[in-house]
Amino acid sequence: MPAAADFDLLILGGGCAGLSLAMRLAAADYRGRVGIVEPRAEYHDDRSWCFWARDDGRDNNVAPRGLASRRWRQWRFSRHNRTVRECAVPGWSYQYVNSLDFYRQALAAIDACPTMTLMLGETAGEVKSLGGKIHVETADRTLASKQLIDTRPPGRSRLIEAPLYQCFVGREVRLDDHSPNAFEPAAVELMTDMRSDRRGLQFSYVLPFDARRGLVEVTRFSPTPVAAAQLDEEVDELLRRRGWSVAATDRTERGVLPMGLPHPPSHPTPGVVRAGTGGGALRAASGYGFQRIQRWAADCCASLSKGGPALAQARDGARQRFMDGLFLQVIKDRPRLAPTLFERMACGVPGPVFIRFMSDQAGWADSLRVVASLPPAPFLKTLLRLGRSDATPITSP
Numbered sequence: 170m171p172a173a174a175d176f177d178l179l180i181l182g183g184g185c186a187g188l189s190l191a192m193r194l195a196a197a198d199y200r201g202r203v204g205i206v207e208p209r210a211e212y213h214d215d216r217s218w219c220f221w222a223r224d225d226g227r228d229n230n231v232a233p234r235g236l237a238s239r240r241w242r243q244w245r246f247s248r249h250n251r252t253v254r255e256c257a258v259p260g261w262s263y264q265y266v267n268s269l270d271f272y273r274q275a276l277a278a279i280d281a282c283p284t285m286t287l288m289l290g291e292t293a294g295e296v297k298s299l300g301g302k303i304h305v306e307t308a309d310r311t312l313a314s315k316q317l318i319d320t321r322p323p324g325r326s327r328l329i330e331a332p333l334y335q336c337f338v339g340r341e342v343r344l345d346d347h348s349p350n351a352f353e354p355a356a357v358e359l360m361t362d363m364r365s366d367r368r369g370l371q372f373s374y375v376l377p378f379d380a381r382r383g384l385v386e387v388t389r390f391s392p393t394p395v396a397a398a399q400l401d402e403e404v405d406e407l408l409r410r411r412g413w414s415v416a417a418t419d420r421t422e423r424g425v426l427p428m429g430l431p432h433p434p435s436h437p438t439p440g441v442v443r444a445g446t447g448g449g450a451l452r453a454a455s456g457y458g459f460q461r462i463q464r465w466a467a468d469c470c471a472s473l474s475k476g477g478p479a480l481a482q483a484r485d486g487a488r489q490r491f492m493d494g495l496f497l498q499v500i501k502d503r504p505r506l507a508p509t510l511f512e513r514m515a516c517g518v519p520g521p522v523f524i525r526f527m528s529d530q531a532g533w534a535d536s537l538r539v540v541a542s543l544p545p546a547p548f549l550k551t552l553l554r555l556g557r558s559d560a561t562p563i564t565s566p
């Protein structure tokens with residue numbers, strides 16, 4: 170085996186977190202030698218990242234500049250597709266980043282940076298500390314570094330700790346010219362057709378790109394991962410129900426996101442930190458992670474650029490952990506109540522508060538308004554049950 174390739178910073182995983190940091194380090198002219206280890210040989214359009222952001226671009230650290238290629242100013246909720254609730258907040262939109270645009274921008278930034286090496290087609294193995302450096306084996310070589318950021322997805326032993334899984338299948342479709350119905354391009358369907366059955370909460374998520382093109386997705390919150398075949402059938406059923414006759418499916422995206430995964434303990438090896446999904450980047454109550462990853466990437470880049478340490482994904486504050494943990498537990502205990510809870514929140518909370526809550530920006534007053542929108546009895550019962558059984562709320566340490 171050749172001598173260890175030496176870096177100042179190694180990033181394991183060239184996905185959303187790894188590439189977000191690499192892009193920022195390249196833009197900040199970071200001088201250290203950076204290596205990124207990524208098993209895939211090439212990048213495909215494998216996900217659609219959405220989040221709320223200000224139209225004037227004043228939010229810090231939301232998405233690398235110019236990457237949001239679509240935005241919608243309205244978003245909808247509905248139960249069984251009755252009583253559609255349409256929401257909009259002046260100055261804000263729900264924005265979309267196409268993953269292939271993101272990957273291409275990141276690859277171009279890395280390519281233009283002589284001190285950065287992206288090792289595609291290589292899989293990182295065990296991480297060890299040896300002679301004051303961190304060593305990682307890949308099939309081809311040993312890599313050594315002063316600092317290491319591990320953004321690899323959590324393994325099975327951690328995934329089973331998630332109390333709920335957000336399972337979804339989305340298809341980017343083009344509708345037939347004679348389709349009985351078309352998409353409504355003005356509004357995203359955020360959580361429509363909400364219903365629950367023995368598998369838990371189910372809802373539709375639709376990103377209309379124009380009247381004939383869009384991403385049509387079925388999502389479930391379930392205590393066990395839902396089979397892809399089941400979700401595929403549910404997408405077929407959704408298309409039929411809405412009278413959307415499909416001429417072509419351009420691509421399919423799938424996910425099983427762990428919700429409420431306990432925050433990982435610090436890595437035992439000095440100089441190693443965790444980020445991305447395995448570092449706790451997904452919001453417990455929603456599974457959203459893109460914005461949280463951008464904020465981490467900005468903070469981590471700022472620290473490294475000043476000669477400081479690599480930063481781990483920050484842990485949520487106690488209030489958010491408690492609220493999200495309790496909310497998830499109630500949804501898990503009473504899946505039939507879930508559509509009511511989401512509907513009550515959508516209707517009972519002013520739009521700006523909802524956006525701040527969903528984007529991790531809620532203050533005390535916002536949190537109280539969210540709590541006041543929800544029926545107290547199920548939450549009190551769950552709290553009492555947790556108190557009696559000595560169980561800890563599910564996203565606590």
Ligand SMILES: Cc1cc2nc3c(=O)[nH]c(=O)nc-3n(C[C@H](O)[C@H](O)[C@H](O)COP(=O)(O)OP(=O)(O)OC[C@H]3O[C@@H](n4cnc5c(N)ncnc54)[C@H](O)[C@@H]3O)c2cc1C
Pocket residue numbers: 181182183184185186187206207208209215216217218219220291292293294320321322422423424425426444445446447450451456457458459460462
């Ligand atoms: C289909 C989909 C849609 C999503 N949509 C949204 C959304 O709209 N809004 C939102 O906020 N969040 C969304 N998320 C959640 C979250 O933002 C994404 O999952 C995000 O990609 C997480 O970033 P990450 O870097 O942790 O993981 P990834 O982007 O998955 O990157 C992890 C990387 O690690 C690599 N890897 C794996 N094993 C190894 C190894 N042994 N050595 C080295 N590298 C390894 C993988 O190949 C991968 O590239 C979505 C998730 C999915 C799956």
